[in-house]
Amino acid sequence: MTLERQLAEIVGNAQVLAGGDLPAYEVDWRKRYRGRARCVVRPGSTAEVAAVVLACLEAGVALVPQGGNTSLVGASVPDSSGTQVLLSLARLNQVRGVDIANLTMTVEAGCVLQAIQEAAAAQGLLFPLSLAAEGSCTIGGNLATNAGGTQVLRFGNARELCLGLEVVTASGEIWHGLSGLRKDNTGYDLRDLFVGSEGTLGIITAATLKLYPQPAAVTTAMAALQSLDDAVALLSLAQARLGSGLTGFEVMNDFSLGLVRKHYPQLAQPLAGAPWTALLEQSDSEGEATATRRFESLLEAALERGLITDAAVASNLEQAHTMWHLRESIPLAQSEEGLNIKHDISVPVSAIPSFVASTDAALQRMVPGLRMVDFGHLGDGNLHYNVQAPEGVPAADFLREHEKAINALVYEAVMAHGGSISAEHGIGLLKRDALVTHKSPVALGLMRAIKQALDPRGLFNPGRLL
Ligand code: FAD
Ligand code: ZN
Numbered sequence: 001m002t003l004e005r006q007l008a009e010i011v012g013n014a015q016v017l018a019g020g021d022l023p024a025y026e027v028d029w030r031k032r033y034r035g036r037a038r039c040v041v042r043p044g045s046t047a048e049v050a051a052v053v054l055a056c057l058e059a060g061v062a063l064v065p066q067g068g069n070t071s072l073v074g075a076s077v078p079d080s081s082g083t084q085v086l087l088s089l090a091r092l093n094q095v096r097g098v099d100i101a102n103l104t105m106t107v108e109a110g111c112v113l114q115a116i117q118e119a120a121a122a123q124g125l126l127f128p129l130s131l132a133a134e135g136s137c138t139i140g141g142n143l144a145t146n147a148g149g150t151q152v153l154r155f156g157n158a159r160e161l162c163l164g165l166e167v168v169t170a171s172g173e174i175w176h177g178l179s180g181l182r183k184d185n186t187g188y189d190l191r192d193l194f195v196g197s198e199g200t201l202g203i204i205t206a207a208t209l210k211l212y213p214q215p216a217a218v219t220t221a222m223a224a225l226q227s228l229d230d231a232v233a234l235l236s237l238a239q240a241r242l243g244s245g246l247t248g249f250e251v252m253n254d255f256s257l258g259l260v261r262k263h264y265p266q267l268a269q270p271l272a273g274a275p276w277t278a279l280l281e282q283s284d285s286e287g288e289a290t291a292t293r294r295f296e297s298l299l300e301a302a303l304e305r306g307l308i309t310d311a312a313v314a315s316n317l318e319q320a321h322t323m324w325h326l327r328e329s330i331p332l333a334q335s336e337e338g339l340n341i342k343h344d345i346s347v348p349v350s351a352i353p354s355f356v357a358s359t360d361a362a363l364q365r366m367v368p369g370l371r372m373v374d375f376g377h378l379g380d381g382n383l384h385y386n387v388q389a390p391e392g393v394p395a396a397d398f399l400r401e402h403e404k405a406i407n408a409l410v411y412e413a414v415m416a417h418g419g420s421i422s423a424e425h426g427i428g429l430l431k432r433d434a435l436v437t438h439k440s441p442v443a444l445g446l447m448r449a450i451k452q453a454l455d456p457r458g459l460f461n462p463g464r465l466l
Contacts, residue, residue, distance in 0.1 A: 003059045007041050007085075010051045015042040015091070019078070025086050028077045029070050029133075033429060035078035037064070037086040044091045046166060046174060046205040053203065053459070054172030056085055062462050063087045065199040067110060067141030070133040072344070073428030075198050075464050076141070084462075089140050092205055095119050103211045104163060104180040109140025109204045116209070125211040128155040128247075132328045140204045146196035148424030150324075153379035154247040154283070155212070157424070159195045164208035167194055170201075170455040178208050193450065198426050199461040201454045215283035218247075219291045220320035223299060224274030224310040225251075228353040231278055231378055234307045235349065238280060241298045245291075248281030249379030250327050255388075256375045259333040260326055267326055270312040270319075278308075278378070279327050330375050334386065339395040340373065341387040341403050343410050347419035349381040356383070359413040363387065366409060367402055382423040385410065411438055427465045435465075 008016045019026065019037030026035045038061065043049045056063050062084045066076045078084040092108035095116070099105070100123060107116055113134040120127040129142060131149030141147075142158045143165070155161060164179035167190075177191055194202050225231050231251050238246050254275055260267060271277055284291035292313060299311040314320035334340055347355045356374065363370055369390030376383040387406055389398035411421050415438055427435050436444065444466075451458075451466055 003055060003061060003085075004039055006055045006059075007039070007052060010055065011041055011043045011048050015044070016040070017042070019082065019086065025066065025069065025088065026077055028074050030072060030074075033074040033077050034080070035084075036080050036082040037078040038083055040086045040088055042088045042091050046092070046168065049087070049089075049092070049168045049203055049205050050172050050174050052085075052087060053168050053170070057170070057172055057457065057459055060457070061085055062459055063203075064461055065089060065140070065144070065203050067138030067144070068112065068133065068136040070137045070141065071145065071428055072342075072425045073422070073430040075145070075426055075428030075461070079463060087203065089138065089203070089205070092140075096206065098123050098125075098211075099180060100125070102180050104208050105211055106164075106178055106180075106206060106208045107139055108206045109143075110138050113137050113139060113142060120211050121214065123211075124214055126214045127161070127209060127211055129158055129161055132331070139207055139209070143195050143204055143207055144197060144199050145426040146424075148377065148380065148382065150248050150250065150281075150377065152377060152382075152424075153249055154244055159192065161210050162191065162195060162207055163210060165191050165194055165204055166206040167202040167204055170457065170459045174205075175202070178206060180208050193454075196426070198428060198465045200451060200465050201460065203460070213285070216286055217284045217288040217291045218320070219282050219284070219288070219295050220314040220323050221280045221282075221295055221299060222271050222312050222323055223278045223280065223302065223308040224271045225276040225278055225308055226274070228276060228356055230307045231276055232349060232353060233305075234278060234302055235379060237302055237305075237307065238298055241301070242282055242294065245282050245284055245294070246280070246379070247283045248279065250279040250376065251378040252277050252279070252327060252330060252375040253372065255371055256330045256334075256373050257326065259337055259373065260329045263333040263336040264329055267329060268322060269326060270323070271310050274309060279323055327375070330373070331384075334373055334388070337388065339399055340389075341399065341406055343385040343387075343407070343414075343421075344382070344423050344425045345385050345410070345414045345419055345421060346380065346382045346423035347414060347417040349378065351417045351419070352378065352381060352383065355413060355417045355419070356385070359385070359410060362409055362413065363406065366405065367398075369393075370398075377424075380423070381419075407434065414438075429464060432463075432465065
């Protein structure tokens with residue numbers, strides 16, 4: 001019996017799709033990678049996932065797990081060989097339960113992030129993971145990439161929000177690790193091994209997540225800054241004044257916001273023209289009035305100290321949405337502008353100003369006139385440090401000529417500042433070679449040993465990450 005026939009017996013005929021021309025599954029979000037699957041399989045339960053893995057194991061056929069296919073590093077699509085089975089988790093989309101007193105929620109891997117946020121809100125609770133792809137990415141993908149987003153400063157990455165996992169292993173067994181415990185020191189942490197493994201160690205089928213009380217008020221503000229040094233000082237001041245009430249701190253350089261002005265002129269910009277703009281978010285358990293007062297007093301103190309030159313506090317939800325919308329429109333405006341070279345890097349917050357100053361200068365020496373699209377999660381030391389061709393230079397020529405050298409320069413600078421070449425998007429295919437250059441041989445050896453122990457036949461997502 002063919003593998004396709006076997007798979008159809010497990011999941012039903014309608015849930016095995018012929019590969020070869022299924023762009024929603026075979027082309028990545030940035031349209032940089034176009035693969036071809038042997039077939040696409042859409043199981044509807046954990047037991048079906050386990051049976052699919054077993055069938056593929058016996059046939060010696062590799063599997064590529066996929067959630068919402070929003071990976072930015074080419075980790076979620078098959079290669080072009082036409083031999084890999086694409087395993088879509090999209091149909092595993094049930095909320096299995098909410099434990100209000102324990103502040104936990106158990107969901108299946110294919111649940112869309114926004115649906116999880118809404119299910120928590122329906123119970124008066126908060127699931128704080130938040131990113132621009134939340135309308136289509138899934139919790140399985142968020143955990144497999146240890147996603148970050150805009151609330152990491154207060155709540156941590158996806159890893160910190162996960163208490164337990166259910167996983168189908170490379171031998172087709174099910175690990176029932178759906179614990180809601182906050183304390184459990186019974187040996188190696190298997191959960192944390194699967195989180196961030198980019199689908200190379202096991203298939204996540206469900207997760208138990210941490211919830212938080214909903215804040216009574218969320219307030220948002222923007223501040224105009226002359227430099228990144230001032231932005232770091234403003235962050236310290238905001239942390240001192242707001243404590244754990246500070247839930248977001250983003251920065252954008254003027255060129256980033258200029259791209260938004262150019263491509264989305266209908267979006268009003270409260271503080272146009274400063275070299276840097278900070279976006280701050282505060283969550284408060286008391287209420288709107290207290291939160292706004294605290295925000296205004298913070299911004300007045302920052303003005304007095306000369307850290308900011310202007311500020312705007314959103315006076316209603318719509319204005320707050322507009323501020324976040326501006327920030328989230330930068331990647332889209334950047335795509336409108338044309339191809340560019342993306343870096344998702346982190347360095348210690350204290351090193352951000354010197355990293356940007358010295359790396360900008362080195363890049364200008366390499367290609368005079370190139371333009372920097374700098375924005376990101378300053379509160380986490382994570383910048384999207386992207387490079388656009390000089391005015392008038394065709395983007396494709398620029399990439400062909402300079403992409404390799406620019407990546408090497410930026411990653412060397414990141415390492416020299418004690419940073420990471422991938423802060424939140426993962427390694428996938430895009431950064432696999434860079435990982436080998438910049439990770440220590442000891443760390444790579446341990447990672448390969450773990451892969452060998454958990455997936456000795458190389459069944460899951462071969463060629464990605466390692
Ligand atoms: P996919 O893209 O389908 O898969 C991602 C990886 O996880 C692949 O390696 C895949 O094989 C694996 N995988 C998926 N599901 C499973 C599973 N159930 N079990 C095992 N492995 C699995 N990331 C951030 O961290 N922060 C951001 O702010 C952010 N913003 C983004 C904004 C946009 C507009 C887009 C398009 C992406 C953004 N991302 C961001 C990238 C981020 O990695 C994804 O949005 C998300 O975490 C991936 O979820 P997904 O369900 O789409 O996973
Ligand atoms: Zn980001």
